Amino acid sequence: MTEGASAFAATAGGSLLALPILVPAAGVLLSFLLGGRQAERIALALMPVQFGFAVAIASLIWRSGQPLVYVLGGYAPPLGIALRADGFSAVMLVTTSLIMPAAGLYARTNFATPNDGTERRAPLVFWTLLQAIQAALSLIFLGGDLFNLYVALELLTFAAAPLVCLDGRPETLAAALRYLMFALFGALFYLLGVALLYGAYGTLDIVLLSRQIRAEPAVWLAAGLMTAGLLAKTALFPLHLWLPPAHANAPAAASAVLSGLVVKGSFFLIVRLWFNVLPALPNAVPGAILAALGSAAILAGSALALRQERLKLLIAYSTVAQIGYLFLMFPLASGPWSAEAFSGGVMQALSHAFAKAAMFLSAGLIAESLGHDRIAGLGGAGRAMPVTFLALGLGGLSLMGLPPSGGFAAKWLLMKASIEAGQWVWAVVMLAGGLLAGGYLYRVLAPALSGNRPRLKSPPRRSRENVALALALAAVLLAFAPPTFFAFLQIGRPAAGAALR
Amino acid sequence: MSSATLAGLVGAALVGLGLYGVIADPQPLRKILAFNLIGSGVFLVFGIVARKGAAAGLSADPVPQAMVITGIVVAFAASALAVALTLRLFEETGRATLRPDAGTKPPDDGADAE
Amino acid sequence: MSLALDLFSIAAISAGVFFFLAGTVGLLRFPDALSRLHALTKADNLGLGLIVLGLLPRAESLLAALMLVAIWALVQLAGATAAQLIGRAVRRKGPAI
Amino acid sequence: MSVLQALDVGLAFLVFAVAAWTVFAPGPFAATVGYVVYGLLLSLVWIRLFAVDVALTEAAIGSGVTGVLLIGAAARLRGAETTPAEEALTGLTRLFAAGLCLLVAAALAAVVLLLPDQGPTLAPQSMERLPETGLGNPVTAVLIAFRSFDTMLEKVVLVLGVVGVWSLAADRYWGGAPGEARAERPEPTLAFFAQVLAPIGILVGVHVFWVGADEPGGAFQGGAILAAMWMIVMMARLTEAPQASAFWLRLALIAGPAVFLAAGVAGAVVAGGFFAYPPGLAKPLILFIETFMTFTIAVTLPMLVAGPPRREPRR
Structure with missing residues (x-):
């Protein structure tokens, strides 16, 4: 393994990579042990720390222009486990560490421990599992070993599923159970692929594997199984059935995290799989299949969103559609236009994370203030709670892909790449998806901004409105990402055209 | 045919059987059973990989074996969570079902039902 | 001497296997729960007992031999308890199980 | 053939x-x-x-x-x-x-x-680095040394499993005990069975854990046997499940991953890297971690089986 040695020379500052995983994991254990109000305190106190780690990792990568590497326990792969961070990992880490505190600040009202300090079920579970999601996502973004990433996937499932049914209503229990079933299916198929890859090459390290992978039956089957499993967890059409009831029924703060971040975790692994593990596979056909499914998701998800009667379900179906866009990058991300398509896909993941979190938090405020979230009953609500609807509208701007918004930048890059690649059909789908998104947002916003102000059960708290607005503004601000940002995304990305080798 | 290959074929068959159970049986408990079948099929694939990696005086590669042990424990925890969800659902509704429309009721209706 | 021991092992284990077989046939063919239990206990008791007896001369050490006996004793304990519990359940709920 | x-x-x-x-x-x-x-x-x-x-x-x-x-x-x-x-x-x-x-x-x-x-295969590499750990069972070495990060995180998964199962309790039962109460007059057959088996089983469980360093066995298997003994005693209703709010129970549930994680972090201070063991001290440290892991598994598995709290908490 001498030729591999350079890949595992732990880079300076590499030990930083373990911290965003270990610190929230320790937080989970402590929160559960101490219970009561301590869970909330620990969760909120660790969030800025997590942001610090993310920024430190990003700046180290930026300064060196190289991915960060850390070998755990001094046991170098293939025997041991390595952590790696490239530009994409760092960006996702920073995004997570920004959305988590937003959800946390918003959730303080809903998940407060009573003043006498008695431990309550929902707060303890929420704050503990929120940190577990943080740990799991960090591991997904940093993991360099496919089995270690399986553990990360399971961590994510165990952290996310109970959040869906936190209020214990029967329909949320059914939604959580369905979610769990899809997630288990996904994890098992992923694991089966891992077994085949180990059987073929005797290593699960991403870098070592990528050097050895050849197009042979075991690899194709492994790739198919792992992709299918991860698609079920990402809820790409037609495996999306679990997502709308799960995301629509969870508490708003949890929905924001689930829709904004958790589905991006498994998407991130699909990107890792095809771009970092399997760059040697001819990816034209699989890429086209993924993009075709993505297109179907955009059209079906948007059409279903148009027909929903509840705001949270509409937003959840729009997640199904927006996930579809993520997969348009796959057939485009090889060849000279690859950097553009890759940037577009990442930009879509980021802008959707911020926009969707903002929209779910807004929808939560609307539901709390009006006592319902029926779209038919939203008339005039926008006048009663303008800041909430501003956040909702700005988030929607990004979903539609109108400038200025991160969604616009993402869709513009993807469209440019598809036209340059001569693959017009994706561009047409994106245009149609944008129109449909306009349609379903119009259904919500138009009546809300006209008509008489309804009587609110309780006006939303300004600080919580500001949280939603800040997220929506972040989605807008992504439109102004400088070129250096896109250069940063390319750090550590396997050379485009590795497939031609 | 070596016993390792035979075990691998059984593993493949178990994955197929389990997958059928997961798709075709509407009852959550039967689905959980089927998931466990898929799981053990996957573990058997690890098992033959380990057996075929016999070397250095060991009759099987220890790394995949360790992964299976980790996997069995995780699979148990997953079963426990799924069973707890199923039982709670049964207590609340008198039936255990995964019907997709079970989740589309507006929240105020659900609050009444409670 | 070793031939005699081998013959003893073969005879005892064969007899044990026979009782297992008989017990299994009984489990499958007998009409109700109680008589099935009756068939099972034969397999547990005699079948396993004879197999353990046959294996004893082949044990590598005294510890291994003790372990074999311990296994037999534990199965006895578990089998007797399970039979009791099933029998009670049958009596309470009727033989329809 | x-x-x-x-x-x-x-x-x-x-x-x-x-x-x-x-x-x-x-x-x-x-x-x-x-x-x-x-x-x-x-x-x-x-x-x-x-x-x-x-x-x-x-x-x-x-x-x-x-x-x-x-x-x-x-x-x-x-x-x-x-x-x-x-x-x-x-x-x-x-x-x-x-x-x-x-x-x-x-x-x-x-x-x-x-x-x-x-x-x-990674069998040769495993054998090559086995002496550093002081262990004789390469599977245990993979679990607790070479890929200890996996194992530690998997223990966190078990904790999350308990949190998830408990989260399904009705609000009024939060902090209460799962399962059935201790019986005044336990079922005699089952009680006898549990009383005879439990001491033997505990011995076997500890034995399986202890030999795991060098022979087949280890924290998972030994812990599972210990867990089974506790479950049998609870099933016989000789004892009842502890309250979910009990501090000692919470401590027992997190002890394994917490000690593992702490040792992993300590490795960064004394052995030059996260999850590294100081040379020479590897085996005692590994046994120390495994002891807590065994204990935690023995407590976690019965709690996962017992399900969410079903009785109102006693103060």
Whole structure:
């Protein structure tokens, strides 16, 4: 393994990579042990720390222009486990560490421990599992070993599923159970692929594997199984059935995290799989299949969103559609236009994370203030709670892909790449998806901004409105990402055209 | 045919059987059973990989074996969570079902039902 | 001497296997729960007992031999308890199980 | 065909047949019982694959503890077995599902047959670095040293499992105890069984954990046996499950991963890296971690089986 040695020379500052995983994991254990109000305190106190780690990792990568590497326990792969961070990992880490505190600040009202300090079920579970999601996502973004990433996937499932049914209503229990079933299916198929890859090459390290992978039956089957499993967890059409009831029924703060971040975790692994593990596979056909499914998701998800009667379900179906866009990058991300398509896909993941979190938090405020979230009953609500609807509208701007918004930048890059690649059909789908998104947002916003102000059960708290607005503004601000940002995304990305080798 | 290959074929068959159970049986408990079948099929694939990696005086590669042990424990925890969800659902509704429309009721209706 | 021991092992284990077989046939063919239990206990008791007896001369050490006996004793304990519990359940709920 | 091969083929058919039974059996209870039998047969397969550590884990956790969990669930779900007509799949869907599953199984079987007889392996590397750990069982070395990060995180998964199961409690029961209360007059047969078995089982569990350093066994298997003993005592209603709010219980549930994580972080200070062991001190440190892990597994598995709190908390 001498030729591999350079890949595992732990880079300076590499030990930083373990911290965003270990610190929230320790937080989970402590929160559960101490219970009561301590869970909330620990969760909120660790969030800025997590942001610090993310920024430190990003700046180290930026300064060196190289991915960060850390070998755990001094046991170098293939025997041991390595952590790696490239530009994409760092960006996702920073995004997570920004959305988590937003959800946390918003959730303080809903998940407060009573003043006498008695431990309550929902707060303890929420704050503990929120940190577990943080740990799991960090591991997904940093993991360099496919089995270690399986553990990360399971961590994510165990952290996310109970959040869906936190209020214990029967329909949320059914939604959580369905979610769990899809997630288990996904994890098992992923694991089966891992077994085949180990059987073929005797290593699960991403870098070592990528050097050895050849197009042979075991690899194709492994790739198919792992992709299918991860698609079920990402809820790409037609495996999306679990997502709308799960995301629509969870508490708003949890929905924001689930829709904004958790589905991006498994998407991130699909990107890792095809771009970092399997760059040697001819990816034209699989890429086209993924993009075709993505297109179907955009059209079906948007059409279903148009027909929903509840705001949270509409937003959840729009997640199904927006996930579809993520997969348009796959057939485009090889060849000279690859950097553009890759940037577009990442930009879509980021802008959707911020926009969707903002929209779910807004929808939560609307539901709390009006006592319902029926779209038919939203008339005039926008006048009663303008800041909430501003956040909702700005988030929607990004979903539609109108400038200025991160969604616009993402869709513009993807469209440019598809036209340059001569693959017009994706561009047409994106245009149609944008129109449909306009349609379903119009259904919500138009009546809300006209008509008489309804009587609110309780006006939303300004600080919580500001949280939603800040997220929506972040989605807008992504439109102004400088070129250096896109250069940063390319750090550590396997050379485009590795497939031609 | 070596016993390792035979075990691998059984593993493949178990994955197929389990997958059928997961798709075709509407009852959550039967689905959980089927998931466990898929799981053990996957573990058997690890098992033959380990057996075929016999070397250095060991009759099987220890790394995949360790992964299976980790996997069995995780699979148990997953079963426990799924069973707890199923039982709670049964207590609340008198039936255990995964019907997709079970989740589309507006929240105020659900609050009444409670 | 070793031939005699081998013959003893073969005879005892064969007899044990026979009782297992008989017990299994009984489990499958007998009409109700109680008589099935009756068939099972034969397999547990005699079948396993004879197999353990046959294996004893082949044990590598005294510890291994003790372990074999311990296994037999534990199965006895578990089998007797399970039979009791099933029998009670049958009596309470009727033989329809 | 040698005798052993014939046995292998017979075992393979038996495993497959019992697995098919668990999928197609008429009732959920029968299917669940089939699954327990299946788990035991499977541990025989693992022995034939020379994976004794896995066989022990499969027998103890995959078949044993999971079996208790599923049989308990099947018993409590009686009355929910009937499938409403609108949920039953149509014949065509079934056919499609069967086709898909056949395809997956066939592709997998083909790839399995294509795997070379002498595959790639990490066995030499494991043996090469085994002395550093002071252990004799390479599987334990992989779990606690080479890939300790996996194992530590998997322990966190178990904690999350408990949090998730408990989260399903009704609000008024939060902090209370799961399962049934201690009986005034326990069922005599079961009580006798538990009283005789538990001391032996605890001895066996500790033994399996202790020999795990050098022989098949270890924290998972030993912990699972200890867990089974606690479950039997609870089933006999000689004792009852502790309250979910009990500090000692919470401490027991997190002790394994917490000690593991702390040792991992300490490695960064004294041994030059996260999850590194200081040379020479590896074995005592590993045994120290494993002790806590065994204890935590012994407490966690029964709690996962017991389900969410079902009684109001006592102050």
